[in-house]
Amino acid sequence: MxxxxxxxxxxxxxxxxxxxxxxxxxxxxxxxxxxxxxxxxxxxxxxxxxxxxxxxxxxxxxxxxxxxxxxxxxxxxxxxxxxxxxxxxxGPRGDTGISHPEIRERARDLKPATATYVAFAVFSAVVAVGGLLLNSAIVIVGAMVIAPFAGSTLSASVGAVISDREMVVDSFSSQAIGLVVALAGAVVMSFFLLRTGFVPPSLVVSRLDQVGAFTTPNVLTLVIAIAAGFAGAFALATDLPVSIAGVAVAAAIVPAAATAGIGVVWGQPLVVAGALVLLLMNIVVINLAAYVGLVSLGYRSSMVRSVRENVSVSLRTGAYTLVLVLFAVAVVVTVGATAQHIAFEQQVNQDVQSVVNQEAYDSLELVGVKTEYSDMNALGRVESVTVTVSRSSSDAEYDALAETLRTRITDDTGRPVTVNVRFIDYQQSRPSAAGTSPPLDPYPRLTQEVRELRTGLGRRLGVPSVCPADVRC
Known part of the structure; x- marks a missing residue:
């Protein structure tokens, strides 16, 4: 009430x-x-x-x-x-969601003043760059906590369900400003670390586990973005702590923006392309998922009817139209770029699994497959696929495995690729067959004393020491 x-x-x-x-x-x-x-x-x-x-x-x-x-x-x-x-x-039916004025106010409270918003966007990007280059997940989580993107992202969905067009425009403009500032902060931080020698210029950043995790959009990252949007909407419209919304949204935005900045400084165009596509995909999906989440809570959106009834030719209407057109273009580009890479990655995974399952590679165990972002050769660079397998140190060298994988992937995808195979060697000791090894003696000292006593008695009696067949000497 x-x-x-x-x-x-x-x-x-x-x-x-x-x-x-x-x-x-x-x-x-x-x-x-x-x-x-x-x-x-x-x-x-x-x-x-x-x-x-x-x-x-x-x-x-x-x-x-x-x-x-x-x-x-x-x-x-x-x-x-x-x-x-x-x-x-x-408003929403029942007690599930809060009223329109309250949810509007909570969304606005999530977004700090402009100066604070810009400052925290830079700080979160700087911390995220450090976490990525240190390969530290803990530091990256710290960057998510600092990030201020929850309010600017979720307020677009709130504005849509309560027919507040001004809030929608403000949300999209704030998102654009925040992302540009975060990218700039990541580039500056990466450039500083590179030029001062704190990070060696020869470092292959694409091989870092944390960096590689945010360079390729896939089904798992898509699910994360959807969950982040729903979590943000539910936290905003219910009694859950609103801080949950901030961490959920930042988890899908900050690391990808920092990865793009690192790729720019290290001159890795595929890292930049993959991170930017992942970033745009996350933003689009979070906005849409948050909108669907609010509607599922019972909010009745009248955005379309409001626009249709109040449409007029004015500068403000033009701004609304421009925002909607840009968002639609972002959706189309993001969906296309993400879908083609997911299809490429899925085919690569199937090809690798098919080759490793062959009889010639029975002793190998597949550990992981990492596919570099596929831009359909738009940048003139060949995509890289890294396959990690484990083997016993006594196994064969498998010199032709990389070539076999490259040929199979190229034939099935129609794209030239570079395949790297990383072997994890281990030693293996197996138990002998049953009955071939003598049983372990639980009382070694007592057995030794019995042997010495038997040998002494044999010498005194002039009887040679002979072990019975069923006794271990």
Missing amino acids: RLIEIFVPDDDLATVEETLTEANVEHVLVDEAGPRGGVVAHIPVPSGGVDAVLETLYDAGLDESTYTVVSELSDATVSNVDELSEQYVE
Whole structure:
């Protein structure tokens, strides 16, 4: 339940009271003790009915800028609360989600002031670069905690479900600014580490495990982005800690932006391309997943109807249209770039598995397959595939394995690739067959004493020491 406290001037009192009575909304009018003439209306309503009741009052002539407070009620006795819940469906049904003004306010609270937002975007990118080059997952998690992208990302979905077009435009512009700043911070940090010698220039950054994890969009990263969007929406619209939303969103954005900055400085175009595609995919999917998550909580989006009814030729409408067009282009480009790489990676995995399963490689165990981002040779560079297998140190060398894999992958995908095979050697000791080894003696000292006693008795009696067939000597 929510309590609406709103100031009603004397001139609007009769109309407001008549409107609330006709809408079957229980209310109490309290005289205002200040210099202004009017009353304060106390209106208890369900969480989902706050926006509808306020909209009804505004339509009745009440000024939208009038003093208004919406607070949460722990308990209230209202006879028609169930009827109101069914009547007002603009917000979420039941107690699952909060009202439109509240979710709008929570989304705005997630986004700090512009100067703070830019500063924390740079800080998170700098920390993420350090974590990637140190190959440290813990440092990368720290960068996610610092990142300020939750508010700027989730507010687009919030604006869409509550028909706040200004919030949508502000969200997309903030996302663009934040990503540009984060990329710039990552480039500066990477350049500093390279030029000062803290990181050797000869370091192959694409071979680092943490860097490689954020250079290729795949099904798993897609699932992570979807889960991050849903987690952010549920945390924002329910009683979950909003900090969860920040970490969930940052997990899909900050490392990819830092990886792109590292690729720029180290001159690795495929690393840059893969990280940027992953970054765009995450942003698009998080926005869409958060929107779907809010709708699934019961929010009724009227964005399309609002645009259709209020469309007009103006500078503001042009800005809305431009944002929507850019977002649509980003969706198309991201989906295409991601889909072709996922298909390529899946074919590579199938080919590697098929080759390793051959009888000639029975003693090998497949440990992992890492596929560099496939840009369909747009940059004129050949994609690299790294296959890791384990073998016993006594196994054959398998000199032709890399060539066999390269030929198979090239034939099936139609793309030239470079295949690197990494062997993990180990020694193996197996138990002997049953019955071929003597059993272990649990009492070695006692056995030795028995042997010495038998040998001594044999010498005194002149009998040669002979071991029975069933006794170990």
